Amino acid sequence: MKKLSTIAMLAALGAGPAAAASGPFFSLKNTDFIVTISFICFIAVLIYFKVPAKIGALLDQRAEGIRKDLDEARRLREEAQEIYSSYERRQREVAGQAEQIVANAKREAEGQAAKAKEDLKASIQRRLKAAEEQISSAENDAVRAVRDRAVQTAVAAASELLGQQVKDGQRSAGLDDAIADVARRLN
Template identity: 65%
Template sequence: MIARLTAVAAALAASPALAATGPFFSLRNTDFIVLLAFLVFIGILLYYRVPSAIGRMLDKRAEGIKADIAEARRLRDEAQEIYANYERRQREVQGQADAIVANARREALAQADKAKVDLQTSIDRRLQTAQDQISAAETEAVRAVRNQAIQVAMAAATEVLGRQMGPQDRSAGIDRAIDDVARHLN
C-alpha cells in the first residue's frame, strides 16, 4: 500500500500541475482541484479495494481462459482419437470389402467352371440321347425295310408260285411245310 502511495506521489510530482503559476495550494487553482479530485478518486478505489477486485476478476478470467484452453486441448485430443479410430475402421472395412470382392470373384469363377462342366454334361447327354434315337431309328428303318422286303418277296413268291403250281401242288407244299414245322418243333 505504501508503495502505491509513493508511486502516486511521484506521478503527481512530475505532473504539469506543479508547473502552473501562482499559489498551487489554493482552491482557485483548477490544477489543485483536479489533483484533489484525482486523489479522492484513487482513495475511494483503494478503500473499496477495486484494484484487488479487478485483479481477482482478471485472475478468474485467466483461469476461465486456461480452462477453455484445456477443454479445447481435450476436445482436440478426443477428435484426433476419433479420427484415428475412423481411419482404422475405414482400413478394416476396406480390407473386408477387398476380401468380399476376392471371394465373390472366386465364387463366380467356380460357378462359371461348374456351369461349363454342367453344360458339357448336358451337351454330352443330349448328344448321347440323339445318337440313341438315331440308332433306334436306324434299327426301326432296317426292320421296316426287312418287313417290307419280306412282304414284297412273299407277294412275289405267292404270285410266281400261284402261276407255276396247280391246286394239287399247293396242297402237297402245304403238307410238306406242316411236316417241316412238326420236325422242328419235336
C-alpha cells in the same frame, strides 16, 4: 500494489500540466493542485476499499476460467482426434471388408459361371447322345422294316413261282432254290 500507487502519485505530482499552471502550485486557487489532490484521494479510496485487489482477484478468476476453458477445449480436441482416428480406422476396415466381399462375390460368380458352362456342356452332350441314339434307333427300325418288307416280298415272289410250276418234283426243287435264295439275300 503499494509501490504502484506510490509511483502513480509521484508521476501525478511531477506531471507537466501541473507545473505549467500560473501562480504557486500549493494553493487552493490552482486548479491543477485541486485536481492532483482529488486524484490522490480517489486513489486512496480505491486502495482503502481494496479495489485493486478485487480487480486483481476478478482478473485472476477470469484467467482461471479461461485456463479451464482452454483445458476443456484441449481435452475435447483430444477426444475428437481419438474419435476421428477411430472412425478413420473403422472406415479403412469397412473398406477392406467391402473389397473382400466384392472379391468373394467375383470369385463366386466366376465359379458359378464356370459351373453353369460345364452344366451346359454336359446337357448339350446328353442331348446330342440322346439324339444320336434316336437316330440310331430310327436307322435300326428302318433297316428292320426294309428287311421285313424284303422277306415279305421274297415270300410272295417264292409263292408265285411255286404256284406257276406244275410238277411236284419241280415244286420241291424250286422250293429248295427259293429258300436258299431268301437265305442268301438276308445275309
